[in-house]
Amino acid sequence: MAGNWNRTYEHVEPQQVHLTWLSEGSAIRVQFVTTDKIDQAQLVYWPVHKKTKRNTEIITVSGDECTPFVDGGAAKRLMHIHSLKSNDLSKGTVYEYKVGSIHNGTTTVWSPVYQFHTPDTTPEFKFVAAADMGVVNAVSMPILKTIAKEQKYDFMTFMGDQAYDLADMNGTKGDEYMNFAQDVYARLPLMTTPGNHESAYNFSHYLNRFSHLPYQESASPSPLLYSLDYKSLHLVSISTEAFFEQDGTEVDQVHTLVNWLEQDLDKHQQKWVVVIGHRPLYCSPADDKDCTYKADTLRNGIVSKQDNKTRLTPGLEEVFVKHKIDLYLCGHRHNYERSYPMANNQALSKVYHNPPSFYQVISGNAGNFDGPDPVDEAAPRADWSAVLYRGYGFTTVEVAPEALELVHWESKQDGTIGREIDRVRLTKDA
Template sequence: MTWQNDGEACRIQFATHEEIDDAVLRYWPEDDDKDLTTTIVKRGWAFIDGGEGHHTVYLHNLESRSLEKETIYMYQVGSVKGEETFWSDIYTFHTPSEDDSFEFVATGDMGTSNAVSMPNLLRVANQHRYDFIAFAGDQAYDMADFNGTKGDEYMNFVQDIYATIPVMAAPGNHEYTYNFSHYKNRFSINPYLESGFEDPTMYSFDYKSLHLVSFSSEVFFDQGSPEQIQTALHWLNEDLTKANANRHQRPWIMVFAHRPLYCSPSESEDCTWKANTMRYGRNDTDLGGLEALFLKHRVDAYICGHRHNYERTYPVAHDQRVATSYYQPPSYFQLVVGNAGNFQGTDSFVNDTVPIADWSALRYEGYGFSTIKVSPTKLYISHYQSLPKDGTLGQMVDRVVVRKSRYPPIAGSRRVFCNNMEESGQMKTSATASCILHP
């Protein structure tokens, strides 16, 4: 399940092992089973895994009509075969409240083995408190394994979560097989067409006071060509330009993707040349990376995984801490949330020879998940332990509040520091500009 903008409608995908005649969605408010709405879609498509077994599943995408606010809906999907309709179990989901604030879950890097946070994610889904999960890549480890049957296993494994709370996913390096075919097909309900991108690997959506962008970090590595990098950066620049012009309605801009721009310890290749590639771009192109765009468009936060731990940075730019306060921060900060649980275990921060950089505000090596409450003027960020013995909820290991004024000033009215030189007027427009905005 995924949202459309502001939770006005949802999309639901289900799979069958046989071709069917029609796919059906029926849903109704929990307290009014007479208000039944039915959506019918003709048969979906055959997704054939790229392995030797040519494992095939049939995927079906359904979309609700406009949904009422502050409502718990019950729903079923059905497979029509001849004169019979075979119905799924009944699931529930909730729609956005009338309040101007909301909460969502941020996590990443979870497989079917050692999925320590699975019980907690199921619990938060059933609470109807959190409005969606932002999943920062690497699911299943890997969906294409065992001729693609691992993808079926994983989707069945997470079904009770993914059918109850919308999951807004980003692709990771463990989704790359067969040109990301499993991700592109199994997450084709991502709102990419509305976002003006060509496939489900990148999209954005609006939700109350937040503009959230899902970006594919993998375009910078072996799976991406210079042409694809150029397309991705052009799309991101255009998307963030529109979002920045709409700050009066959506004051917060967050981007999430799989790989970090900053991480510890600094001798890890993920935290050295790979992080530099994410920040500044690939050496074989002059197209730039993500950091210049984040600074140019005043992105507030970047959420990622890949490193199997939790780390929060201070506001950061150009590999330097630019503030220790989260009140009107002059730059974006980053959250690594790749500790949901997978067969590889967690990543250590221990290093006796390389000091931790001063931009690293807090580090946690265990398993867990993050929650973010968004209001027009504040972000409340929390990180909770998932206890490795049985996946139960542990203590809160991090809590920080980010504050800003309700209506941020226009970029042209702020002082701009580019490459350590102060300039007046408008921000540089080059994708490779290196600027920090100061109130």
């Protein structure tokens, strides 16, 4: 029977299930992939009650924003990407859901059932942050799978370079990674941002596979830029790749990014602003190209190739300082590094109370095929670098009206959480 099921349904089985938040965690949007075209996609969800499940609370959403997506590789592989939005959800509730493919008119093939929870009525919450993973040597993935089941964290930010690469091997590497990560991504709403390893075919894999991100709700032109309000946090996702090698369109792309970012940061009402992006504005060692001219380009803008001096675009640092963002969270460098509150290449404060500028955390050490970047933790570093850790790990952030508290945890090769590497508590007067 199993053989028959596989032959009949493998091409319509929901795969690569992942969800994202819409504003304030008021609703989810779920995405999944089928190899073949289906008649209709369905999302079915219900609140979990401790004692009884009341059938009247089972909600079915049908209809589908289905996008046929053709990979840019030689095989021109076709996949069907389905996106479904829930109705408004109740606060402080654990929900179960599944997605289904209706095939041949009446047959529905279902995904496994997954749980997620909506924001509760307290002002506090926690989220998880990681970057630079892939399928091979994904050291933090077992820990994230455990965390995703615990309902302690409200979402996950993933700061780029997910699959090494989504588009590789005619896009099958992306499928492999998204199925590998499904136990996390189907439970923890994913707020991600594009890395350099998502850039193939003009970011087409990222744009299609994550088209459920709340960019339309953010008045943004694409999933490369979006924001989310969540309790006292305003979370903003930007594409740092806009500054690099975009077939001559990078100047226009950076202007689009900065214009949107300024408008977005002008109108939010939240106490805390965290920006996520892939590449760092600062990093160690001081002589690496990521930390010299590339970081300078991000901070201060694209430089003219004619005179190697004239800035053709604004940079991110002046926007971050002007709009008083609190934390820039990124990856790309495969280690952990925390800065002091800083600007213009120097620390402006060694304390995190009412800091005069933002601070940056690189959390690009989730685990990847290449291992940690070769940096010497004991070598002298710039005055802005508070902590540098060369090892695997992931970050958690607790957001409360009084403080933004960030912790970096060691990920051990046996799939368990190791020691606490770093902890910093940011506070500011109203």
